[in-house]
Every structure is written in structure tokens, then in C-alpha cells.
Amino acid sequence: MAPGRAGRGGGLRDRRRHRWRPPTGDGDRPQRRRRCSRLHRARRGRHRAPGARRLGSARLRGSDLRAPCRRLPVDGRPRGLRRHARQGPPGRPPAEQERTAVSVLVIDVGTSGVRAAVVNGDGAVEHVRHRHVLPTSPAPGFVEFDAREMADAALAVAHEALQALGPRGAVEGVGIANQRASTIVWDRATGKPVGPGIGWQDLRTVGTCLALQADGIRLAPNASATKAAMLLDLADPDRSADLCIGTVDSWIAWTLAAGRLHVTDATNAGVTGLLRADASGWASHVLEALRIPEAALPTIVDSSGVVGEAEALPGSPPIAGIAGDQQASLVGQGATRAGLAKVTFGTGGMLDLCVGPERPAFEARGPQGTFPIVAWRRHGRLTWGLEAVMLSAGTAVEWLRDDLGLIASAEESDRVAAACPDTGDVWFVPALLGLGTPVWDFGARGTLVGITRGTGRAEVVRAVLEGVAHRGADLVESAEADGDTAIASLRVDGGMSANATFVQALADATGRAVEVSPVLEATTLGAAYLAGLALGTWTDEDDIANRWSPARVVEPGRAVDRERWRAARDRALATVPELSSLQF
Template identity: 40%
Template sequence: MKFILALDQGTTSSRAMVFDRAGTIQGMAQREFRQFFPQPGWVEQDGNEIWASQVGVAMEAVTRAGLTMADIAAIGITNQRETTLLWDRRTGQPLHNAIVWQDRRTAAACDRLKEAGREQLFRERTGLVLDAYFSGTKLAWLLDNIPDARRRAEAGELAFGTIDSWLVWNLTGGKCHLTDVSNASRTLMYDIHRGDWDGELLELLRIPASLLPRVASSSEVYGETAPGLFAVPVPIAGIAGDQQAALFGQTCTRPGMVKNTYGTGCFMLMQTGATAVPSRNNLLTTVAWRIGEQTEYALEGSVFIAGAAVQWLRDGLGIIRTAAEVEPLAASVPDSGGVYLVPAFVGLGAPHWDQYARGTIVGITRGTTAAHIARATLEGIAFQVADLLQAMEDDAGIPLAELRVDGGAAGNDLLMQFQADLLRVPVTRPTVHETTALGAACLAGLAVGYWQDQAEIAAHWQLDRTFFPDLPAERVAELRSGWSRALERSKGWALPGEPSP
């Protein structure tokens, strides 16, 4: 019997999982890696450390499953999106740390493009807003700030990639420089309608086309692992950005189906089929995946800080020792005691897109305790998701029937119940929470015939629990009104030109 190996390269850790035909995890390994904060608002990672941690957990997961690489039918890759790397094609060595998606150093560059009247062009071609979140301005910064990088790039000596490209490059020993459509659609350089890199946008960003990877589909055999990396060569057959992979893993393959992933950030996607729906509410229009010749699209709303707010309670405030402690602490009080926490630590994502917003706690009294702040933190995550859903329903014209959830914080029952209360629809949690890795495995398995079609994959989706709305509508309206007031106080707090957080 064969299995599929999924590589799940996330923002704070590299993970690997081995799946069987039923979509059940047979082996898993995880390794955290370092984050660097050279200046306020800057977030970097070491590309070599990412690769070492990822290949290490791949072998560890296979071993834990009691298997060898000969038992693996294919490898699927899913990754933190937008994070940007530049490396030497000859040596394979990065020229600089990776600039992470959370990094805000190029906010002013985005402002200059907006002032030049280019925002609508980027919006129409890429489906994205002009924000420091995406790869294009990060890559331009690397070219401008690494000595001799621009000349070397124009000479064809350098390669750019998001993390999927970096992993494929290393897995194949430098033979394959490619990305998939879902990752390409997050760079500010890719025309999602034509399905290709856009020369005019590259010119505006001053990016030489010679740097860019080939854009492939999300499910095909791209190549094999390099001789000597593992005991046998293994096909690499599926790639999708983490949120698109989760959408696929949640089997949201029909227009109108919605999933929300609760990770470092929070990401809600609505599948829109073959139609790239333009947003009127500051959501992103993005490629979901391409299988064969069929490209499918999604509407996306991104919350920059979700699980990272719980990490801040642990590492910044020190009111919990482990992330798991947040739920019992928050549940020790009946409500937040009127406290609202807006986790705009690095600005606000959709539908607000305010890069000058900052984290805010309001409603504190002498009676406020650590438990109230913990509960307000979880509720702040749910309020942001509710804002997204409202915008998504307005854009698509489709009322939500249910929300499918996944990611680490989806295991937090208190958060999931509050989410259902706010949304006024059932929140459904699958048995396999690791839908991001599962999605990558499914894309790879489809390419090699491990699964015959998407219907076979959908048959394996299993429900763990459904959370039904419980709070009265009037109380929900009161809570959301309070959240709106707190949100307004967080917006525009930092002044342009001030150091970012």
C-alpha cells in the first residue's frame, strides 16, 4: 500500500504528514524555526533553516508512520504565501533572509504606487490590493538593498521564489524553478485572468522577468526528488498556497462554499468557481487552484493576527504558559466584562486594509482580569472573521449556509461557539483539522492517480462537531456594535513615516 507525503511549510514551523487513502494521518512531525525582527515592523526567516527543518520533518514523519520513502506515491507541498526569497542560481544560496508576509517595510513603497494612481491597475490584473503584505514590493526591496543584486538579477544569475518554489528547487537539486498558480496569484505580479506574469506590473515594480519561476498547475508531476536526497526518488505532484490548500482539503469545490483557517493569521475563502468575482468590499480575488486546464477562483479575506494574538498573551504579556491554557482561562469568566481587544499589531487586513492601525484594548476597569483579556483576545479573532463574512456575502450575493473551520485554533471550543454565535450560522469542524496538509496531499494524489477524482476525495470528509448559534440576536448586535467602536479607535493610529511595530 502506498501513501502521500504532505509538506506543510508554515509561518512559525515546518510540518510533514503522511496520509492514507482515507485521508487519515499515519505519521506527523513538526519543527519550529527562528523568526528575526531586525527593526520594528520587519519580520525575516532564514531560508536554509526553513529547508533544513522541512526536509528533516519529512523523513521523520515517514519514519513515525513506520514507512520508508519507497512507500510514498507522491509529495504535495503547501506553504506560507507571499514570503519572499532571492537566491543564487549557481550556488543555491539565499542572498538575504526571507522577507515574511507579515513584514511591513514596504508600506511606503505601496503608498507611492497608490499616489501615482496605480492601485486600480494592480487591482484589476491581480485581484489584490496594493499592500506590503504581498511579494512584489518585498522583491523590489531586496533588489534595491542587497549590493549588486539588481545587476545580477538582470544578468539572469538570481532566482526569486515564494516558499513553495524554494522547497521545489531544493527537493529537485536545483532542476526545477517553478511555482503554482495559487502562489503566483499572491505576488502582485501575476495577471489572474490571462494566467501569466504581467509585463506592465513588473515594469512598475522594477522586477526583471528573468528572476521569475515558471507557473504550473496545482496538480501535476513537476519533477522528482534529487538523487541521494532520499533512498528513492519521489514524484513532487501537488502545490498550493496554504489557504487554497485548506479550501481544497475542506472539499469546498462548489461555488458558495466557505472555509476559515485559524492559524497565525485568520483566512476565510469562498469558492467562486470559474468566475473571478471582483470585490466591492476590499476583499481579494485570488486563484484557488488549477487542475488540468480548469482554473477556479476564490474570494479571500485575511486577518493578519489570529493565533499570533494568543502567542502574544503567552510571550508578550506572560499571562499563559502555553497556547492551550487560553481556553480554560477565558472560560473562567462568563464574558469579556466589556473589554474588547483589537489585535491590529501589524495593521488591519480585509475588509479594512489599514496598515496604520495598531493593537488596542478598550473597556478596561479595575475589575478587569487576565481572564477577561484572554477572552477578549479570542473574541477579537471571531469579530474579525464576522467582518470578513459580511463583506464576502455582500460581494458574492450568496448567504452563507455553514462555515467549515480548520487550523490550530479551530480546536478551541469556546472560540468556535462564539464564532457561530456571531455569524448566526452553524460552524462545522472536520475530524481532520489538518486540512491544509490534506489539501496538498489530495492535489498530489490526484496527479498520480492515487485518488481518481474530487468526488472520491470529498467522500472522505468527516464531521467532528457542529457548533450552533446560541446567543440571542439582540446580544450579538450589542457585541458587534461595541466591536465597531473599538475598531475605529485602533484605525490610523500610527502616522505615516513613524516606525512600524
């Protein structure tokens, strides 16, 4: 037999049998042969469509991304790549095969780490592996990360999750979910980043945003546009180098495809600040103002659809789903019908409302501070949504833990807050990074009011949880107003959704039932659903919606004083007037 090739972590790849197996130490004898799909056979020269080009077989080792980029044609479909066909186990009815034969690997890149998991045809999330990739803050308002470390972590956890599958260690496709708007610039020939990755929370380009505002171009500092321009100014002032610009999904797709794909999906493109309002392509007037070469930008592709092969993984499964984390969470919680909404409470908080095929009427920001977003794109057709933004959510709990020392862990906040029945009229406004929807004031700052001699640890911790809950209610009210729709119940996920005191406070503040996701991080499930739609695992968006089943439903338990909350919120505004003047 042909010898296997060493891959990441010392495992061997048996080229003839196309499966990944760990070194055995006993002569490296092949294990059970896995049935190959049509796509895998096509890569070896069989069943290739007439005129189809064979995709390269380069493999990544760590962060060695030296293969040249293969740009996609305008329609976003790679030449020569046929629809991935799959077969279920023999002897089972077709309907059962549809649910059991497919597993999807998801790589989910968050703000603080990288997760990989395998999602099976029943929607169960298995074999979760995680690596911390923490951002740094070299100066006030700066947020950076190491893109090379991120790529290494993504490959490591992906291989670990696949190896955990054991004898059936193969997946039919790959989905990607990612923190949005964080920006990376790298050399197309070498695959090496030319500077640090710039996190979505980074505010160093506020001055650029203010200057552009005077010229009639309104960009938010947390969008990718000014971050990309800043990185280009540092690495390529005269714009002569052959560089790639991308958000995290672009970087991970490039990594998985051994440098042969430079793509982004419509959900990620939509939050760069560089996309046309109708999502039909890149906005040339913004590119010109920032001196961003369009050739350096990725091809925009469907959120659900096969775009290329993950050649850095065993079996080279197709990359079939890509979405920004919030849109992936929307899909993962089954909110794929107009009028359904979810809120993800992570570092920040994001409410996303599914609107449907028609774009919201306002071009940029609605009267109540929400934004039109691409919820997903499938078969070239857009589904639109509205997004309302909370800049600080879990960050406020981290402040209690890391800076004040009032709790030893985020989980302890639930127990400590439950020790008192209420805050004693103490109000906390979580504006540690400014306030988003509905007021949008980057100069607002965190505020704690109503403290008396009787205020203790429990009251302060509870005030923080209730403050985040009231901000959640702000998002709901704004989305209902700008979307001209009623949100009957609210679906929630993210780390704070495991906090019982917080979830009850959210139900009280919003005055409606809160449905808690059965999966803490629904982004992973959503990316799997999008990939599975492309692979035929699930039939359509209604199929996804019908699969929703919350872990628990929390009903409102008491009335709250929302006017009192708004008065406290107003006191947090314009603390830093220079930043408060930024409008977009």
C-alpha cells in the same frame, strides 16, 4: 551488490532496489524489495517513452543546491516525465486498491516551522514530524527567516516521516503546502540565498508601495512583489546576476528536485502581486516598474499535476501537488464546490470562499475588502475563490502569553476565558498589525476598551478570544457581500480551532454553525488531495467534497451585539495616519 550511498542522517540508499533503509551494521544486506513504479523504472532506462530524456540523479545533502536549474516548457510539464503509474497490492479489488495503495508525503511550511506527514489513501494523516524554523524581527516592521535553515528542516522532516513508514517506506508522490508571499532570492548556479528570506508580514516596503501607488500601481506590502525588488536591489543592483526569485513553494520544490525545478503553482503566483489579473502569466508592467527580470521568475504550473521528481528523497517520488497554505486548507476541508467556505485561524486568519470557474467581477479588491484568488489550477483550468484577511488572530493569544504573561500557554486561554460567563462589556480589537478585511487600515492598532476596576484576568483573556471571533464574523459578512452568496455554515481549522471557548464565540458572532475540521492543520490534507488527484488516488473535486466529515459542529448559543463591536473597531482605526494612507 553495488554499495549504497550515504544520505542525510546516515541512511543508505540501495540503488539497485531503489529503496531507503537505515544502516544495519551487519554487512548492509538488502531488505525486502519494493515494487517500482513506471516512473522509477523509466529513470533507469526502462519503459521510457520515445525521445524522452532521462532526468538527472543528483541528490541534495543538506543545503548543497548546486545542480543547474532545468526550466520547464510553457505548458509546465517536464520533458520526458511520464504520468506516474501505480499499482495496488495484489489480490485486492480495484476499488479497494484505489484507497489503500497510495501514500503521499506532504511537506507543509508554515510561518513558525516545517512539518512533514504521510497521508494515506483513506485521508488519514500519519507519521507527522515537525521542526521549528522561527522568523526573526531585526527591526520594527521587519520579518525575516533563514531560507537555508528552512531547506534543511524540510529535508530532515521528510526523511524522518519516510523512515517512520518502516518496511513500506515509500510514497507515490509528494505534495507541498506553504506560507504564501514570503520571498527568497537565490543564485541559480550555487543554490545559495543571496539575502534573508523576507516574511509575508514584513512591512519595510510600505514606502515603495506608496510610491508605486502614485504611478497607478497598487501593491500590498505583504505581497511578494516589492519584497523581491528589495532583495534584488541589495544583491544585484544592476540586474546582471543569474538569480532565481521564488516564494516558499518554489524554494522547497527546488530543494526537493536538487536544483532542477524552478516552479510555482498558480495559487502562490496569484498572491505575489506580479500576476496578471486573469492569471494568464506575469504582469510585464509591474515587472518593469520594479526592475524584476522575468527570466528570474519561476514557471507557473498546475496546483494538481506532476511537475518533476523529488530527487533529494528516496525513490525520487514525483512532486504532484503544490498550493499556498490557505488554498490547501480550502481543499483539505472539502470546500471544493461553489459556495463552500472555510476560515483558518493561525497567526492570522483567512477566510476562503470557493467561487467556481468564473473569476469575480472586480479586478483587485471588492467593495467589502475581499480579493479574487486562484483557489487551484488543474489540467490548466482555473477554479476561483474570494479571500478575506485578518492580520492578527493567534498573534493576539501569543501577546497574552509572551508579553502580558496572563496565560502560560495558548491552550490555557480556553480554561481561563471559560472562568467567566462574559467579558463584562470589555472589547478587544485584534489590530496588532493593522486591520484587514473589510476596512484595510495598516495604521489601525490593537484596542482594549471598557475596562473597569472589576475587570480581571479572565475577562481580558475572554475579550481577546471574542475579539478574534468578531473579526471572523467580519470576514464572513464581507465574503457574502462581495461574493453575492450566502455561507450557510463555516468550516474552521488552525490552532485556534482547538479552543472550545473561541469556537463557541465564533458561532455566536457569525450566527451560524461552525464545523471544526477533523485535522487541526487541514493544509497538509489539502496538499495531499491535490497530489492524489494528479496520481489518481481521488477522482475529482466532488470526490474530495464528499469526504468532508467534521470532528464536531458547534451551534450558536446566544445573541451578540455586532453594532457594539463595530463601534469598538472604529476606535482602532487610523492610529498611525501615515500607514492608514496606504491603499491598494
